[in-house]
């Protein structure tokens with residue numbers, strides 16, 4: 145079968161849409177510049193194929209027709225090094241969905257910069273465990289969306305605690321004793337930084353770009369949806385303040401920002417209502433897409449999960465317009481069914497969404513199997529063996 149190469153006009157357009165910069169997260173290398181002679185240019189970039197150009201090429205050809213394989217939608221602009229890297233080992237390490245989300249991200253970033261605004265874009269690239277009480281040394285490379293799969297007590301929450309120091313060391317207190325913890329986070333905010341964290345003797349040592357600091361000064365704003373908010377006895381306002389770690393004014397303005405035709409919730413507002421004992425409660429009134437308006441407490445568990453998710457998305461959208469942002473979703477806590485969750489997964493991988501997400505769940509579900517997200521399987525420690533963190537490769541069709 146013939147090789148479905150891109151035409152020169154397609155290659156040019158791919159390069160120009162990418163502003164001649166590599167779309168590999170964290171690279172952004174400029175791939176064009178002056179050539180040797182005064183009237184020459186030198187182009188070091190490559191139009192890489194997402195689905196393969198030839199029958200047995202990296203990532204396969206899906207079910208794409210020849211004209212789709214050589215269309216601009218099947219290309220991603222990269223520097224020479226990264227164009228080669230993504231095709232190593234039949235492209236197993238860099239599946240189609242990952243490349244597509246990188247391309248969407250790069251498109252967004254380029255359009256944002258082109259619009260004349262300074263980019264606030266950031267990206268959490270990796271977490272490398274050097275020593276830990278739970279796992280053997282391992283590296284998690286984050287994509288736009290990353291899944292951590294593991295049963296209870298396999299260390300999902302621990303990893304989220306360790307990751308969240310990019311925002312605040314608040315969750316690290318659990319790890320001051322008894323076993324030492326030593327790890328490094330690589331991230332762009334938007335320039336490249338490395339934060340190294342080491343605990344011992346009840347204290348934490350932070351090194352940022354090899355200089356000692358008290359905490360991370362290139363902050364990534366992290367919101368974690370970690371618990372079912374309605375389990376608390378207080379009113380909706382107090383519960384949301386505690387869930388989002390926000391003050392009252394911020395939660396009220398966040399609710400007022402909801403104005404969407406895309407998701408479950410159309411708009412939301414707080415209303416005072418007396419409870420059975422005559423105490424005034426701040427109730428979240430939720431207006432749904434069908435026009436119905438219901439109190440948050442009257443919604444089913446899964447519907448409440450959607451409202452919380454959509455408040456979090458609105459929050460992240462506003463944060464991401466000025467600072468790097470990452471949303472952590474402990475999926476089992478939200479009680480959203482797979483069909484409902486699919487809408488959010490589509491959004492997270494789109495170029496419209498400019499924040500990163502990390503999703504934890506118990507098992508590898510159908511919706512993420514073989515899709516090519518960044519997926520890691522966690523295995524808990526036993527009496528004799530440390531826990532493991534292993535990448536799950538997509539199932540090849």
Ligand SMILES: [Zn+2]
Nearest residue numbers: 166171223226
């Ligand atoms: Zn590159």
